[in-house]
Amino acid sequence: MKKKVGIIGFGFTGTMLASHLIDKSDFPFELIIVDKLENFNVGVAFKTYSNEHILNVVAGKMSAYKDDPSHFVKWLGETRWIEAEAIDIKDRFLSRNVYGKYIQSIWEKSENEAIVKNIKIKTFHDLVDSFDLEKDGSTTIFLKQGEIISVDYCIIATGNNSPLNLEIGNASFYRNENYFQNPWNKEVVENLRDDHPVLIIGNGLSMIDTLLGLLEKQYKGKIISISPNGNGLRFIPNIPNDSEYLELTNELDSEIDLLSVIKLLKKHFLKNSDSEITKRLIIDSLRPHAKRIWRGFNNRDKQIFLRYFKSIWNYLRHRVPLDVYRKINQLHDEKRLEIKSGKILDFIENDSFIEVKYFDKKNGKEETINVSRVINCTGPGADFMKYEENILKKAKEKGYLSQDDLKLGIKTNIENYRIINSFEANNLFTLGINLKGEIFESTAVAELRAQAEQCANEIVKCIQNDVTEKMLDYNSYLK
Ligand SMILES: Cc1cc2nc3c(=O)[nH]c(=O)nc-3n(C[C@H](O)[C@H](O)[C@H](O)COP(=O)(O)OP(=O)(O)OC[C@H]3O[C@@H](n4cnc5c(N)ncnc54)[C@H](O)[C@@H]3O)c2cc1C
Known part of the structure; x- marks a missing residue:
């Protein structure tokens, strides 16, 4: 029997994960996709009510593929969304709706590839109300409209929550x-x-x-x-600039605490006090190292950062x-x-x-x-236990997952994207915004595209191991 892979949430992350799974698997499997939204592939970010809503990153940095950085720009040229002669296209902030079309076009190609590879895709436009982990490692998914689905591997790609209500008297x-x-x-x-x-x-x-x-x-x-x-x-207004600032990152130790990062930043800011552009480059140079830096912090550093520095960091890194x-x-x-x-x-x-x-x-x-x-407009809420109805809250109450120490997401093994729980047969994965507590910067396309590919590699490995084991069993049976 073909293995069943279920993806809960089919925004950018779910789509790119599915696309890589189809691309990388040598064996047929069944893919089950569930998203509560009317439109797949786009989530809340990439289908909006206004074309005035633009990407917060320039087109040249929005490829859906880490190893093909100009993929989005090439697609824009091929599909003539933007005049082909617009040479500055890579430095432009484009409409998020156009980006949504781009991700949809990637998915259309993957659907065609799935037909060729005999990979069956089943889709549900419904809310996942809850799920159960079974002793054999499978997951039972319960949909709001009553459908019950069983999958061998389940990936939670539920992305952005709506903002949390503030705590008030009334x-x-x-x-x-x-x-x-x-x-x-x-x-x-x-x-x-x-x-x-x-x-x-x-x-x-x-x-x-x-x-x-x-x-x-x-x-x-x-x-x-x-x-x-x-x-x-x-x-901060965006000013196109292709240069990089490497001096600070060359000085980053392999293990670093919050105080040392602040001292380093201060030193380089003072050194470049007359150049706003260089100060921005200094901040940009840190972003690719955010995961390592965050994981080097102890919980106290993390709490201090969230309390006193997060808003400055967000202010400085957005253009x-x-x-x-x-x-x-x-x-x-x-x-x-x-x-x-x-x-x-x-x-x-x-x-x-x-x-x-x-x-x-x-x-x-x-x-x-x-x-x-x-x-x-306080931004996506992080602590899922604060929502009245939430799939992750229900899963935590059943002991299938836990929150990270800072309550920013789900405790996860970031080497293989498996959710950390006490179940022996654990085929439950997550990625994207749910990893915020583990790696902090886990929101933008730049991070999610890499995660989607790595998580797909893990699941393809599982499918292939299962198939190989079955073949070995069959061979020994024949002997
Ligand atoms: C308004 C906005 C603008 C952004 N702009 C940019 C940008 O310009 N550049 C950039 O790099 N990043 C941007 N981001 C960051 C953005 O979060 C990611 O780039 C990306 O869209 C996240 O994709 P995702 O699939 O992880 O999450 P989402 O896009 O949130 O998708 C998750 C999906 O899961 C579904 N889902 C959730 N719970 C359930 C459930 N229980 N049952 C069924 N379905 C469920 C949701 O309906 C949704 O479709 C933006 C984010 C927001 C909110």
């Missing part, structure tokens, strides 16, 4: 129709009123998406953003295209966008507006503002 507010927990839904910028400002919680990349969505809808009212690290815009940077600056200069530094305390519902109570860090006191809607 939790019933979260049922208010003018509160949007998920900033990626198109409804957040529909049916707008401009009698009161719109409140955006957070001031990172999701805020930029929401601002661009509001502008596209010709919203003329005021926008207020509140976040603990507010006060002014915290974005926005110059035209978007200018648009947002203009909103800010015209006082249509106000960025406040503070902590939200509570929301009180009124007939025609929402009263927001927050602690204003600048004034050092509690303040109130009235807004027409509240959009949560």
Whole structure:
């Protein structure tokens, strides 16, 4: 009987994993794919309600294949999404919807390859409610609409959670129709009123998406953003630059603690204090080493980093295209966008507006503002135990997996992507954002494409071992 491989979650990571599995396997197997979204391959990131929503990385660095860095740019040329003569294409930030088409085109090719290789694919557009691990190493997957599926290998590629609700006194507010927990839904910028400002919680990349969505809808009212690290815009405009800064990474020891990293950064920043561009290169040079650095930190270092340095790191490593940077600056200069530094305390519902109570860090006191809607742009939530309904939460309650010490994801063996649990026959894998606690930077395409390929190698090895064992059994039976 053919082995069955089940993938829960079919965004970028699930798609690239499946594509590599099909490409690498010499033996036929059955592939079962489940995703709750209407569209496969794209997740929340790469199919959005607005073409104004752009990638946060230039096209030249968005190939789906680590070993073929210009694959995306070549695809753009071949499919004429962008004028072939656009020579600066690799330095441009393109629409995330175009990127979604790119991943879909990769999957279409893989589906054709699967037919040739006699690999059967079964797809389900449904929510995985829960799963059970069986004694023989198989996994039983329960779908919301009642279907029950058994697979030999199960991979959890569930990706981005919606942002977590803040802890406030009046939790019933979260049922208010003018509160949007998920900033990626198109409804957040529909049916707008401009009698009161719109409140955006957070001031990172999701805020930029929401601002661009509001502008596209010709919203003329005021926008207020509140976040603990507010006060002014915290974005760096992208300036194309192909050079690398190697001095700092040459000095990185194989084992390094947080204090040493900060000292090194400080030294190189001071040395290049007159060049903003070099400072950006210094930050960029660290990113490929993030996994090693993070794993070198002890838990205390990790906690200190998350508490005091994470927001600076996010600010320094993200770049926005110059035209978007200018648009947002203009909103800010015209006082249509106000960025406040503070902590939200509570929301009180009124007939025609929402009263927001927050602690204003600048004034050092509690303040109130009235807004027409509240959009949560705090970014994907990490601690899955804080969600009411969550497949990982249910799995943890059954003892199939555990959280890492910092509650950022799932405890996983990062050498082979197996989820760490006490089950002897363990055919449960995960990758992508669920590895955040293990390696910290496990979010962007640059990291996920490599993981998808490595995880596929592991599973192909398992399938081939199984087939070889069966053949040996059969041969000894014949003797
Ligand atoms: C708004 C946004 C923009 C981004 N832009 C960029 C960018 O420009 N460049 C970059 O490198 N990275 C970007 N990222 C990072 C991004 O997370 C990854 O690049 C990539 O999209 C993650 O893919 P994924 O498959 O791991 O997760 P996702 O894309 O989140 O896919 C996970 C899939 O699992 C499904 N799923 C989850 N739970 C269940 C369940 N219980 N049952 C069934 N299905 C389930 C979801 O429906 C989803 O389709 C962005 C992220 C976001 C949120």
